[in-house]
Amino acid sequence: MAARRISSLLSRSLSASSPSLLSSLDKSDIPSVWLTKQKKGKYIMEKTLAGGRGISRFSTAAVLEEPITPPVQINYTQNLINGQFVDAASGKTFPTCDPRTGEVIANVAEADAEDINRAVAAARKAFDEGPWPKMTAYERSRILLRFADLVEKHSDELAALETWNCGKPYEQSAKSELPMLARLFHYYAGWADKIHGLTVPGDGKYHIQTLHEPIGVAGQIIPWNFPLIMFAWKVGPALACGNTIVLKTAEQTPLTALYVAKLFLEAGLPPGVLNIVSGYGPTAGAALASHMDVDKLAFTGSTKTGQIVLQLAAKSNLKSVTLELGGKSPFIICEDADIDHAVEQAHFALFFNQGQCCCAGSRTYVHERVYDEFVEKSKARAIKRVVGDPFKKGIEQGPQVLLCPLLSAPFSFSLCAI
Numbered sequence: 001m002a003a004r005r006i007s008s009l010l011s012r013s014l015s016a017s018s019p020s021l022l023s024s025l026d027k028s029d030i031p032s033v034w035l036t037k038q039k040k041g042k043y044i045m046e047k048t049l050a051g052g053r054g055i056s057r058f059s060t061a062a063v064l065e066e067p068i069t070p071p072v073q074i075n076y077t078q079n080l081i082n083g084q085f086v087d088a089a090s091g092k093t094f095p096t097c098d099p100r101t102g103e104v105i106a107n108v109a110e111a112d113a114e115d116i117n118r119a120v121a122a123a124r125k126a127f128d129e130g131p132w133p134k135m136t137a138y139e140r141s142r143i144l145l146r147f148a149d150l151v152e153k154h155s156d157e158l159a160a161l162e163t164w165n166c167g168k169p170y171e172q173s174a175k176s177e178l179p180m181l182a183r184l185f186h187y188y189a190g191w192a193d194k195i196h197g198l199t200v201p202g203d204g205k206y207h208i209q210t211l212h213e214p215i216g217v218a219g220q221i222i223p224w225n226f227p228l229i230m231f232a233w234k235v236g237p238a239l240a241c242g243n244t245i246v247l248k249t250a251e252q253t254p255l256t257a258l259y260v261a262k263l264f265l266e267a268g269l270p271p272g273v274l275n276i277v278s279g280y281g282p283t284a285g286a287a288l289a290s291h292m293d294v295d296k297l298a299f300t301g302s303t304k305t306g307q308i309v310l311q312l313a314a315k316s317n318l319k320s321v322t323l324e325l326g327g328k329s330p331f332i333i334c335e336d337a338d339i340d341h342a343v344e345q346a347h348f349a350l351f352f353n354q355g356q357c358c359c360a361g362s363r364t365y366v367h368e369r370v371y372d373e374f375v376e377k378s379k380a381r382a383i384k385r386v387v388g389d390p391f392k393k394g395i396e397q398g399p400q401v402l403l404c405p406l407l408s409a410p411f412s413f414s415l416c417a418i
Contacts, residue, residue, distance in 0.1 A: 081119045094280075100390070106255065117291075119246045120291050136193070154259075160391075168353055195240070195241060217243070218245050218246070222249060225357065227249070243296070244274070248277050249278045310323065333364065349361025
């Protein structure tokens, strides 16, 4: 099939600690951009519209108007170790930011190697000596089900906190991701008492059987794009199988994992079974990946970091590692496609969650006979995309999450250009 590739139709965002970083941009990508200083020291990008100087409709709305106050309180910023919320051993904290403005939401306990040691020790004791391994699978499933019920009870606060820390639209958090979080734990709870081995026929007078047992202490490192969903995908299966956990949050988005950890304690999860630490990859993440008393490691993130995680695991105790790394997913438009439908689907595939998906449709291949029509309609659809405060109803795209922690001063830049 003759096809042409569309390399870059859609969004581009950036953050910087000073306007000088704009010099690194490809100027061909940005038509007539300059900076305008706003109140409280913020800067926004502007661009020429219809030959005149004015604020572009592609600028993030959060810097053009007062941001909506999220309807949730920040109550949990410490590490959860052995059933207790505690400060970091060093006493250090790091800021987690509102990606709409770059302003600090809260200062979170910054874990390092000593905190990892304490969390792993708690998880090891809970696995070797605590009540968790002595529970029946049915009892474990009941705890997971109670947790799922608590998620549904607190879904409004969790959705607000997820949007506040991530920047994704509140409607996405509340109507899609929170229901999915509860559903996932209902699903994993159902598996807890259905994991069993096999009896195998053998030659001669032999009895052969396999037995599935928990691995032990599971180390888990999750990314920043879907904090609660990633939490579920890591924590749910490990707990259903009877393991104990040390989970490191993404330093950009630690708040919802700490909140739901509290709900797990309310659900009756024994101390030390689930430990949550927040910190940076080269310190807390590396310490977890290389820890000699971690039996299994699961990581979701970039391919480059995944290679480092695999090396650290191999050089320590050769622990088993599961990696979910970045992708470059193709979207293919055939000659006989319904172009209007294809445009909408391709738009969603790339822009969903601000484009921050490992399976985003970031390569679009279009048959040459419908290429021009597809490009024109895709451009028109992208121009109509509604960008702004993610708490505002009808907003399709909020700010990018990853860039906020790079701010060392209250500057925020965003551009969405065709």
